[in-house]
Amino acid sequence: MHTITGYHAHIYFNEETFAQASALCDLAGELFPLSVGRKHQKPVGPHPMWSCQLAFAPETFGAIIPWLALNRQGLTVFIHPETGDDLKDHTDHALWMGSMERLNLDIFLS
Numbered sequence: 001m002h003t004i005t006g007y008h009a010h011i012y013f014n015e016e017t018f019a020q021a022s023a024l025c026d027l028a029g030e031l032f033p034l035s036v037g038r039k040h041q042k043p044v045g046p047h048p049m050w051s052c053q054l055a056f057a058p059e060t061f062g063a064i065i066p067w068l069a070l071n072r073q074g075l076t077v078f079i080h081p082e083t084g085d086d087l088k089d090h091t092d093h094a095l096w097m098g099s100m101e102r103l104n105l106d107i108f109l110s
Contacts, residue, residue, distance in 0.1 A: 011052045033056070045104075
């Protein structure tokens with residue numbers, strides 16, 4: 001059995017929604033004890049779209065995830081735990097808000 005050591009919520013955006021996503025990520029960083037990652041304006045890692053990562057502890061999940069559900073304003077949010085099994089964390093253990101996007105899982109298979 002894996003232990004969840006943290007969570008990542010990846011906020012997906014494009015050129016038209018960059019300002020909206022940037023404001024959402026910045027506000028989350030002000031309201032919650034989390035780390036706001038870079039706002040990537042290109043696909044990075046397994047993510048097929050531009051994204052910004054919010055990293056947070058398991059004990060804050062119950063506050064952050066409902067807040068994102070109510071404040072994402074149509075943006076897609078990909079949420080996954082950190083257990084040490086990257087493939088399962090990004091597939092079997094993952095949650096989506098909005099559209100489910102196809103991830104580039106090849107990076108976990110090599």
